[in-house]
Amino acid sequence: MRKLRAEQFGLTRKVDYGSPEQNEAVRRIVEAVRTEGDAALLRYTEQHDRVKLDESQLRVTESEIQAAYDRVDAGFLTAIREAAANIRKFHEKQMRQSWVDVQPDGTMLGQLLRPLKRVGVYVPGGKAAYPSSVLMNVIPAQVAGVPEIVMVTPPATGGKAGIDPYILVAAAEAGVKEMYRVGGAQAVAALAYGTATIPPVDKICGPGNIYVALAKRSVYGVVAIDSIAGPSEIVVLADETADPAYVAADLLSQAEHDEMASAILVTTSEALGDAVAVEVERQLALLPREGTARQSIDGYGAILIAETMTEAIDAVNRMAPEHLEIMTAEPMALLGRIENAGAIFVGPYSSEPVGDYYAGPNHILPTNGTARFSSPVNVDDFVKKSSLIYYSKDALLANGDNIMTLARHEGLEAHARAIEIRLERERNA
Amino acid sequence: MRKLRAEQFGLTRKVDYGSPEQNEAVRRIVEAVRTEGDAALLRYTEQHDRVKLDESQLRVTESEIQAAYDRVDAGFLTAIREAAANIRKFHEKQMRQSWVDVQPDGTMLGQLLRPLKRVGVYVPGGKAAYPSSVLMNVIPAQVAGVPEIVMVTPPATGGKAGIDPYILVAAAEAGVKEMYRVGGAQAVAALAYGTATIPPVDKICGPGNIYVALAKRSVYGVVAIDSIAGPSEIVVLADETADPAYVAADLLSQAEHDEMASAILVTTSEALGDAVAVEVERQLALLPREGTARQSIDGYGAILIAETMTEAIDAVNRMAPEHLEIMTAEPMALLGRIENAGAIFVGPYSSEPVGDYYAGPNHILPTNGTARFSSPVNVDDFVKKSSLIYYSKDALLANGDNIMTLARHEGLEAHARAIEIRLERERNA
Numbered sequence: 001m002r003k004l005r006a007e008q009f010g011l012t013r014k015v016d017y018g019s020p021e022q023n024e025a026v027r028r029i030v031e032a033v034r035t036e037g038d039a040a041l042l043r044y045t046e047q048h049d050r051v052k053l054d055e056s057q058l059r060v061t062e063s064e065i066q067a068a069y070d071r072v073d074a075g076f077l078t079a080i081r082e083a084a085a086n087i088r089k090f091h092e093k094q095m096r097q098s099w100v101d102v103q104p105d106g107t108m109l110g111q112l113l114r115p116l117k118r119v120g121v122y123v124p125g126g127k128a129a130y131p132s133s134v135l136m137n138v139i140p141a142q143v144a145g146v147p148e149i150v151m152v153t154p155p156a157t158g159g160k161a162g163i164d165p166y167i168l169v170a171a172a173e174a175g176v177k178e179m180y181r182v183g184g185a186q187a188v189a190a191l192a193y194g195t196a197t198i199p200p201v202d203k204i205c206g207p208g209n210i211y212v213a214l215a216k217r218s219v220y221g222v223v224a225i226d227s228i229a230g231p232s233e234i235v236v237l238a239d240e241t242a243d244p245a246y247v248a249a250d251l252l253s254q255a256e257h258d259e260m261a262s263a264i265l266v267t268t269s270e271a272l273g274d275a276v277a278v279e280v281e282r283q284l285a286l287l288p289r290e291g292t293a294r295q296s297i298d299g300y301g302a303i304l305i306a307e308t309m310t311e312a313i314d315a316v317n318r319m320a321p322e323h324l325e326i327m328t329a330e331p332m333a334l335l336g337r338i339e340n341a342g343a344i345f346v347g348p349y350s351s352e353p354v355g356d357y358y359a360g361p362n363h364i365l366p367t368n369g370t371a372r373f374s375s376p377v378n379v380d381d382f383v384k385k386s387s388l389i390y391y392s393k394d395a396l397l398a399n400g401d402n403i404m405t406l407a408r409h410e411g412l413e414a415h416a417r418a419i420e421i422r423l424e425r426e427r428n429a
Numbered sequence: 430m431r432k433l434r435a436e437q438f439g440l441t442r443k444v445d446y447g448s449p450e451q452n453e454a455v456r457r458i459v460e461a462v463r464t465e466g467d468a469a470l471l472r473y474t475e476q477h478d479r480v481k482l483d484e485s486q487l488r489v490t491e492s493e494i495q496a497a498y499d500r501v502d503a504g505f506l507t508a509i510r511e512a513a514a515n516i517r518k519f520h521e522k523q524m525r526q527s528w529v530d531v532q533p534d535g536t537m538l539g540q541l542l543r544p545l546k547r548v549g550v551y552v553p554g555g556k557a558a559y560p561s562s563v564l565m566n567v568i569p570a571q572v573a574g575v576p577e578i579v580m581v582t583p584p585a586t587g588g589k590a591g592i593d594p595y596i597l598v599a600a601a602e603a604g605v606k607e608m609y610r611v612g613g614a615q616a617v618a619a620l621a622y623g624t625a626t627i628p629p630v631d632k633i634c635g636p637g638n639i640y641v642a643l644a645k646r647s648v649y650g651v652v653a654i655d656s657i658a659g660p661s662e663i664v665v666l667a668d669e670t671a672d673p674a675y676v677a678a679d680l681l682s683q684a685e686h687d688e689m690a691s692a693i694l695v696t697t698s699e700a701l702g703d704a705v706a707v708e709v710e711r712q713l714a715l716l717p718r719e720g721t722a723r724q725s726i727d728g729y730g731a732i733l734i735a736e737t738m739t740e741a742i743d744a745v746n747r748m749a750p751e752h753l754e755i756m757t758a759e760p761m762a763l764l765g766r767i768e769n770a771g772a773i774f775v776g777p778y779s780s781e782p783v784g785d786y787y788a789g790p791n792h793i794l795p796t797n798g799t800a801r802f803s804s805p806v807n808v809d810d811f812v813k814k815s816s817l818i819y820y821s822k823d824a825l826l827a828n829g830d831n832i833m834t835l836a837r838h839e840g841l842e843a844h845a846r847a848i849e850i851r852l853e854r855e856r857n858a
Binding site for chain 1: 504511519528530538543556560561650652674678679682684685716722761764768770772782787794801804805813821828831835840842844845846848850851
């Protein structure tokens with residue numbers, strides 16, 4: 001791995017906005033689904049997934065979901081149920097209540113929280129079909145109280161129209177009752193605008209390829225979308241007490257994701273840096289996804305040597321990593337100085353996969369430096385707020401003049417008169 | 430006003446994505462500021478605002494702010510201080526705490542909340558310079574604990590380089606210490622990328638013209654942005670007990686904003702509808718901004734007659750209005766059936782200007798039907814979350830096998846090995 005000075009290191013990579021051709025293809029697909037509905041959905045499914053369906057086959061049946069349960073192994077089912085319970089428990093703690101502030105003059109001001117009504121979760125097909133991501137997208141929406149959660153996922157290509165049983169089971173365990181076998185930009189368009197078969201949603205979330213990402217971007221405003229994820233990142237902050245084999249294993253668990261993934265060690269110990277470099281090489285050679293992990297390590301891996309812990313923490317905050325592990329003598333003592341990180345894994349036993357799969361916090365995290373201003377997926381993402389304003393007659397009489405002063409200063413006379421007409425009537429009443 | 434059946438009425442208008450020429454102009458400005466910094470800022474300020482400045486004049490001085498206080502009238506100062514106190518008090522109630530869940534096996538899972546570090550607030554110049562909007566953008570950020578809040582606003586055109594003293598005073602009252610006289614797409618680019626004079630921010634908020642909106646859209650991802658507002662809307666839900674003069678005054682307070690503003694009455698009482706139509710005409714003729722208000726009423730105003738209150742409420746929920754007033758015999762009883770609305774004003778004395786200026790809840794609200802999934806500006810918009818994950822050795826030993834099962838199912842062997850290497854060492858220790 002490259003060894004660099006921590007001082008000036010930053011980490012930001014380009015967001016992929018797609019080629020003009022990709023943008024044009026997505027625009028055409030979205031427009032076709034918006035105007036033609038199911039007919040366009042089925043046409044693009046035939047073109048892109050090489051599966052010929054009719055409308056009645058779009059929705060996954062109850063018996064298909066039951067059949068999926070018979071095909072997944074018992075160990076997986078136990079593990080995913082345990083994971084789902086942990087994720088649910090964590091996200092339930094994020095729930096908030098509506099509140100109201102009642103004042104002596106009768107004024108009531110408040111904030112009402114209500115779940116979104118209908119949410120669509122996109123689940124990619126093929127290699128990128130991760131049951132864990134199904135849980136991480138669906139459960140926060142479910143905990144928020146969203147009554148209608150719908151999953152879309154492309155049918156297996158080549159005429160079989162099946163869906164990975166592990167995905168169906170994960171979705172069912174998370175509580176999804178409505179699933180459609182449709183993917184790509186056409187699925188996103190259907191969720192945004194609705195078709196005869198698929199009613200429209202209020203928000204679309206979940207990862208996908210560049211076409212899915214561009215389609216989500218293009219329907220933003222018609223519906224809400226989640227953020228568009230960049231490649232995955234880990235930063236390990238460690239001192240001389242860290243175990244180089246653990247550090248290396250954790251860096252590689254990120255590097256195996258894809259060639260663009262980034263794995264960085266920031267350390268105050270040059271000796272640890274050297275030992276980790278050796279361990280990364282040793283473990284890398286033994287990995288089934290060695291090629292991917294090696295490209296990631298060569299392209300985006302680094303060992304940053306910092307003079308002091310302060311300098312090391314500055315580098316971490318500049319990078320604002322998606323995942324941060326802290327393996328130092330007293331890791332909790334550093335927590336307050338970490339300003340920017342999606343998820344913080346503390347101590348030698350909090351390896352990143354603990355959070356990726358199981359512990360409960362969400363694994364969908366801000367990438368590409370956006371932890372400066374963004375948050376992990378959470379229950380708030382599926383809740384909307386409304387302000388509540390109740391002014392009594394007394395409150396209006398007491399405050400009306402100030403309100404008119406401000407309205408008139410801004411040249412909004414009709415605003416002032418909406419108050420004045422009430423003051424005049426009530427004062428004369 | 431047009432009288433329509435409520436049944437099938439929906440309200441969604443097009444978002445303005447700008448012309449190709451406007452997009453190209455913004456792209457050029459943003460790129461120039463990104464690469465040339467202050468030089469480009471000053472050049473565009475000279476071109477667009479016809480004011481020639483040097484770098485040292487960009488920042489508004491302390492003495493200029495003091496001078497502004499001498500120029501605003503006392504009634505305004507009293508009113509804006511009262512409003513600021515109300516807004517602060519309301520938004521303080523939105524504040525949340527970091528939390529942690531400690532389990533018997535030593536596991537600690539939590540959610541850390543931290544304010545964004547630096548936020549930029551755009552304030553338009555000229556007619557659209559609203560002191561109330563300064564408060565509504567700045568105070569939530571300040572309550573959230575954002576340590577650096579910076580305001581940008583264009584200098585008065587034509588060589589004077591001054592800024593409306595009311596804007597300076599509102600910003601100072603809200604707590605802004607750092608203000609720059611620069612506007613347009615160039616100001617947004619400076620906030621996103623930073624220049625020698627203006628350090629970059631983490632989030633940009635505040636309204637502006639189409640160039641400002643397009644510039645914000647183009648830097649989204651580099652920084653966070655707030656939502657891009659559409660024209661303002663009010664829906665009044667009323668029955669036969671409502672006062673037609675109050676209803677008409679409130680509709681017109683929205684209509685005077687701009688020609689695209691929308692003001693709609695939904696009522697179960699045809700008699701009220703007719704009376705409101707008469708009142709709107711009567712009051713309209715007396716307004717200084719009659720022309721604007723009339724265009725708005727003619728283009729986007731409507732009186733919807735519903736058969737039943739259920740039908741009326743359905744229409745409201747379909748429209749998902751920015752502002753909703755409820756003037757019925759028992760307005761609080763309907764609150765639970767309102768699913769979608771940015772702010773809900775209850776009863777005859779809660780006229781919309783009460784909330785626009787003064788009561789405390791934010792006046793920056795979701796427009797154009799986005800109240801289905803968006804919220805008023807609030808403290809959460811200036812806070813980011815990080816997940817905290819601490820697994821003890823015991824917790825990892827107890828759960829490691831399930832984690833490996835899930836990782837291996839997804840073909841991510843390096844994830845499994847990051848757990849396995851720890852289990853092997855600790856079980857053999």
